[in-house]
Amino acid sequence: MKRLFLLFLTLTLLLSACKTSNEPKKTADGKIKIEYWHVNAETQGGKTVKQLVDDFNKQSKDVYVVAKYNPEMYKGLMQNLQSEAAGGRTPDVVQVGWSFKNYFKDNFPYTSPSKVIKESAPNDKDFISQNFEPKMLKIAQDDKGEQIGLPYSISSPVLFINKDIFKKAGLEGKTPKTWEDVKEYSEIIKKKTNKYGVFIQEPADSWAQQAMVDSNGSHIVKDNKAAFANKEGYEVYKYMQDMVKNKTALHMNDEQGQQNFVNGNVGMLFTTVAKQTHIGKNASFDVTSTEMPGWKGKEKKTPAGGAMLAITAKTKEEQKASWEFMKYLYKVENVSAWTKGTGYVPPTKNVIDNPKGLQEYLKKNEMIKPAIRQMTNVVPWASFPDATGLESEQKLLDMRDRILSDDAPVEKTMKETQDSINLEIENNK
Missing domain, CATH: 3.40.190.10 (Periplasmic binding protein-like II)
Incomplete structure (x- = not known):
């Protein structure tokens, strides 16, 4: 068809x-x-x-x-x-x-x-x-x-930091270098200030998730096929799911999530550097940015x-x-x-x-x-082959939403999504 x-x-x-x-x-x-x-x-x-x-x-x-x-x-x-x-x-x-x-x-x-x-x-x-x-x-x-x-x-994705929240949480002068640091600092921010630790952007693409998955040693796309349903991929989405569940990470519409950061309700924002002008002009707090975090002991990869x-x-x-x-x-x-x-x-x-x-x-x-x-x-930003591009991207978004909104089982959901994308790719050859 x-x-x-x-x-x-x-x-x-x-x-x-x-x-x-x-x-x-x-x-x-x-x-x-x-x-x-x-x-x-x-x-x-x-x-x-x-x-x-x-x-x-x-x-x-x-x-x-x-x-x-x-x-x-x-x-x-x-x-x-x-x-x-x-x-x-x-x-x-x-x-x-x-x-x-x-x-x-x-x-x-x-x-x-x-x-x-x-x-x-x-x-x-x-x-x-x-x-x-x-x-x-x-x-x-x-x-x-x-x-x-x-x-x-x-x-490229960067981590914006609300320095006022960091100061109130006793993190003044600290800069998260790894996603393990982000998790630790988010827990401290929640405990000390009752604010969210981080918002990882959620627009109509999976760019931020690719940055995290690739840097953990996996791939969203490899050899023209979806390739994220493996140990390293599961770890990334379980990481996000756990932080949303314990309310150290914010999960919502991307525009609302970023506005929450600008309004001073979130300690860290992981998003495109293209937001820096808007954030700089509208944040009422002392804000800075740092390079995107990596995973401890692994090579960092930054999708364009x-x-x-x-x-x-x-x-x-x-x-x-x-x-x-x-x-x-x-x-x-x-x-x-x-x-x-x-x-x-x-x-x-x-x-x-x-x-x-x-x-x-x-x-x-x-x-x-x-x-x-x-x-x-x-x-490169992961690109699915030819006719499947739009549908494959939508399946990734649906997978993210099910894992973060519905608390769906990570491994099962990711495996089903990967199989569905690859079947579609195979049928379009």
């Missing part, structure tokens, strides 16, 4: 593309109109997206950008993209989360930025090599080395979070307009504004030490520095 759906989707897109190939969208005053899909809520750079789009529109004589926010993070964006594509419609520039890179590549028409530059902007032929390190470009390439898109949002920008525009005119917008976003001052507004690590060269970039900002803002330091430990 899935193969029939994908065939129908492909035929629909081809027919739609034929109908509209010479009909780019335009504004009343003749500008090429493109749509930019992103996942940036107000607490994660939404205001910066609006400012960058508004500034681009003011200075552009030929292109007008409409930004569209997609809730439910990258999974939600992919679901919306699937719905639009089935109706023969697509946006023009989209944020594609790293965990959906394979799913996007195998299921949606896109044009490599390299191809768009070659065909529509030959003067920019050296733009990519001049602005990106090869290692950074690689995470936005397919297995043949073609650029699917360009890196834009680069993040965030997204790439990909071009899904259909017509040549819209593709050229999409590239003009992307190129604008990658200007030093705009990457700098993006980092300041979100907390993401800059994806391009010559921004961190550039006077027009982040040179002064980094002197005053310490909370982003742990993320920059730990980029040497970066591993």
Whole structure:
């Protein structure tokens, strides 16, 4: 059935593309109109997206950008993209989360930025090599080395600390280095202050759990199959379940959980560094950040979070307009504004030490520095193969919810979930 759906989707897109190939969208005053899909809520750079789009529109004589926010993070964006594509419609520039890179590549028409530059902007032929390190470009390439898109949002998980709560709990000056430390400090915080010790982020993805599982010696995905139902994987989810049960860890909707930290009800928050701007501006307490914890005696692995920008525009005119917008976003001052507004690590060269970039900002803002330091430990965000991506990610979320909300048996629940995902993968070969 899935193969029939994908065939129908492909035929629909081809027919739609034929109908509209010479009909780019335009504004009343003749500008090429493109749509930019992103996942940036107000607490994660939404205001910066609006400012960058508004500034681009003011200075552009030929292109007008409409930004569209997609809730439910990258999974939600992919679901919306699937719905639009089935109706023969697509946006023009989209944020594609790293965990959906394979799913996007195998299921949606896109044009490599390299191809768009070659065909529509030959003067920019050296733009990519001049602005990106090869290692950074690689995470936005397919297995043949073609650029699917360009890196834009680069993040790693960090641990934010409420220093006021630590002081009240007698932990002043202490920094948790391991998850064993986090557990110990959480128990002390609960006993001494009656507040929660930690909230481990719970958005519509399993990025934080991958960081914990991989660092414990297991994998969410290995050899294109789910591989987390083993001793090391069980230990991670049992760790979280036990802390939720004894109320040393908070478990709730991600937005509410992070707001509880900002409101001063939680001692530690494990989440993306992209939250540092929002936390820094809104926390009423003394807050700091530190590198993500590891497991005692094991190698720490940090999954690269965030997204790439990909071009899904259909017509040549819209593709050229999409590239003009992307190129604008990658200007030093705009990457700098993006980092300041979100907390993401800059994806391009010559921004961190550039006077027009982040040179002064980094002197005053310490909370982003742990993320920059730990980029040497970066591993890819686990990506399930082709057609199973959305469904597999949802099964991981359901598994997390059953374990943390319903107190489901950890080993049985994880084994059933892994078997279900791998059966789906096998059936889609």
